Amino acid sequence: MIAALVRGLVLLSLASAIGGLVLGLLFPASAAPDLDVARARLRRWVATCLVILLVATWAELLVRTQAMSGASLGASVAAVPSVLAGTHFGQILAARGAAVVVALLLSAERSRAFQAFVLLVAAGIALSVSLTGHAADWGDVTLAVAIDWAHAVAASAWTGGLIALALVAGRREAPWSRESLAVVVPRFSRLAGLSLLAVAVTGGYNAWTQLGRVARLSTTTYGRVLIAKLAIVAVLVWLGAVNRYVLVPRLAPSSAARGVGARVFRIARLAVLGPSRGAQAESRVVGYVTVEALVGLAVFACTAVLGEVTPGRHVTFERKTTTHVAPLGRSGVAGPRPGTVTPPRGDVERGRAIFARLECATCHAVPDPSFVPPTRPGPDLAGIGARHPGELIESIMNPNAQILDGPGYTDERGLSIMPDYSDRLTVGELSDLVEYLRSFERAAPPATEQAPAGERQP
Ligand code: HEC
Structure with missing residues (x-):
């Protein structure tokens, strides 16, 4: 001063x-x-x-x-x-x-x-x-x-x-x-x-x-x-x-x-x-x-x-190196990248409960009417299900590996404001959460009742 x-x-x-x-x-x-x-x-x-x-x-x-x-x-x-x-x-x-x-x-x-x-x-x-x-x-x-x-x-x-x-x-x-x-x-x-x-x-x-x-x-x-x-x-x-x-x-x-x-x-x-x-x-x-x-x-x-x-x-980018996504082919920040890890299939309903418990919806809009619109900055997750699951894992476990540009998405140091959930989730919970995100195939609200996890096997 x-x-x-x-x-x-x-x-x-x-x-x-x-x-x-x-x-x-x-x-x-x-x-x-x-x-x-x-x-x-x-x-x-x-x-x-x-x-x-x-x-x-x-x-x-x-x-x-x-x-x-x-x-x-x-x-x-x-x-x-x-x-x-x-x-x-x-x-x-x-x-x-x-x-x-x-x-x-x-x-x-x-x-x-x-x-x-x-x-x-x-x-x-x-x-x-x-x-x-x-x-x-x-x-x-x-x-x-x-x-x-x-x-x-x-x-x-x-x-x-x-x-x-x-x-x-x-x-x-x-x-x-x-x-x-x-x-x-x-x-x-x-x-x-x-x-x-x-x-x-x-x-x-x-x-x-x-x-x-x-x-x-x-x-x-x-x-x-x-x-x-x-x-x-x-x-x-x-x-x-x-x-x-x-x-x-x-x-x-x-x-x-x-x-x-x-x-x-x-x-x-x-x-x-x-x-x-x-x-x-x-x-x-x-x-x-x-x-x-x-x-x-x-x-x-x-x-x-x-x-x-x-x-x-x-502004420093203390990003941890990426672990679940092939380093090659990282074309654009938001573009699709080939994942190297695919979790076991999980359960959409359990995934939704975890999504609610971890309060992901305070920052993310989702095509799911059971969540109110977010109050904090974060990208809309509609359509995120089209991504490779390895990329979804990385976004949750290691948000700073690849930071999406957007208003208020980063803090003073240039790091993502999204918390790192790597020590708060078991492998089973992670699989369920990823399964829930994978249900956002299109921008339309997912009809989860008619699309149980089992039917979505590739
Ligand atoms: C404090 C706000 C906040 C919370 C809470 C939060 N996120 Fe995020 N999330 C962000 C921001 C900001 C980004 C974009 C910056 C980045 O790439 O890290 C992001 C990015 C993502 C992406 C990648 C989006 C893309 O298009 O590449 C996914 C997937 C994601 N979040 C899922 C989740 C899940 C699942 C939870 C709950 C376990 C969660 N987020 C909790 C703020 C948040």
């Missing part, structure tokens, strides 16, 4: 600094008085963010040292020098601290060249964040780290820039002129569009490597937080699009975004939201930017949580 907070603070302060620097570089060179005020304010903002980043880096060092040593927070302070000198992580954080101090000293300088250099240093600091995150689990600077870094820089320029823009353009006491808005906001919009592209590509790669399998989007905490993050980003993209294609063109109808895309979007938005009139274009633009900045903060919260949650790829 504290670790996630600290990491969130690191990400947020770094992104705000990067965004502020980027925004400053987007300002036109010509000196408008309102932009000069904004420039000075941006420099102060960047410096504030860097100071917070320095403090957060120190806190991260403490929190991680404590996690490594297991000692109390006080005792961990004593261990900090050895972590700094002796661990890879400590060296990276030391380098980050030094870089933050350099950036802080240079950030007061007004010239664009200096500001651009500080931006480079900040990008280097972002690399140190990637190097201490999940992407670096495999080693040093790898492709995964490079892509995670690109993701961080692009996302920072976008969301951090939004925060900075909301802060400097949204001031009541020093409102921007229509001209300044009409120059800076479209420039920033274009940058945001490019960043979005980069964020989508690199984020897709990250999700793929960290998650490993699409099903883990819904079965792991990491996947669920990722979905939440994507939903929030979608809201952000929508707000940005409204701003860029609907509001900004009103500032300077002659120069702003036109084109087919803009027109299609405007019509679509008109259809959804209806015409919006009344409020002044300037204040609407600024208002949208402020809302976008707030939504951006929510994205950071998700990112910080993702940094502390075990990635989906770490």
Whole structure:
């Protein structure tokens, strides 16, 4: 929890600094008085963010040292020098601290060249964040780290820039002129569009490597937080699009975004939201930017949580090896597989009683009216009788040998939620249970009275 907070603070302060620097570089060179005020304010903002980043880096060092040593927070302070000198992580954080101090000293300088250099240093600091995150689990600077870094820089320029823009353009006491808005906001919009592209590509790669399998989007905490993050980003993209294609063109109808895309979007938005009139274009633009900045903060919260949650790829499959099914011919998870074991024929009625006693129906729907529908996740067993009995045995005695994919079918570790019944059944009971399942030949309810076990001999 504290670790996630600290990491969130690191990400947020770094992104705000990067965004502020980027925004400053987007300002036109010509000196408008309102932009000069904004420039000075941006420099102060960047410096504030860097100071917070320095403090957060120190806190991260403490929190991680404590996690490594297991000692109390006080005792961990004593261990900090050895972590700094002796661990890879400590060296990276030391380098980050030094870089933050350099950036802080240079950030007061007004010239664009200096500001651009500080931006480079900040990008280097972002690399140190990637190097201490999940992407670096495999080693040093790898492709995964490079892509995670690109993701961080692009996302920072976008969301951090939004925060900075909301802060400097949204001031009541020093409102921007229509001209300044009409120059800076479209420039920033274009940058945001490019960043979005980069964020989508690199984020897709990250999700793929960290998650490993699409099903883990819904079965792991990491996947669920990722979905939440994507939903929030979608809201952000929508707000940005409204701003860029609907509001900004009103500032300077002659120069702003036109084109087919803009027109299609405007019509679509008109259809959804209806015409919006009344409020002044300037204040609407600024208002949208402020809302976008707030939504951006929510994205950071998700990112910080993702940094502390075990990635989906770490989900282990401690499956026991299969014993009752030939290893060859395991085509699909749910496909028929040749069994190597066939139990003696059992009794359907006794099997039904065992099915009831072991409460299998709490998770499984069965084509048998004597059971109520299940309340917990599990596959419908209608038609299961078509499988080889060896496969049915395996499903009951060793559920993790082959795990069927489905919503809620697996737990946090990726193991089946179905209990292992191998120590709760005698061979006779197992035969009866399998006989009962074999009666689910078709989806139709079995007429067990007319089909006693004896008649079903092959
Ligand atoms: C806690 C819920 C739960 C209970 C209780 C449970 N199961 Fe399952 N069962 C599952 C889930 C989830 C799966 C799919 C995941 C897997 O392959 O293990 C499954 C899979 C199966 C399968 C394989 C289905 C297929 O299409 O491959 C069979 C057969 C089965 N269960 C039979 C039983 C029987 C018989 C019992 C009672 C002795 C039982 N289950 C009890 C949850 C449960």
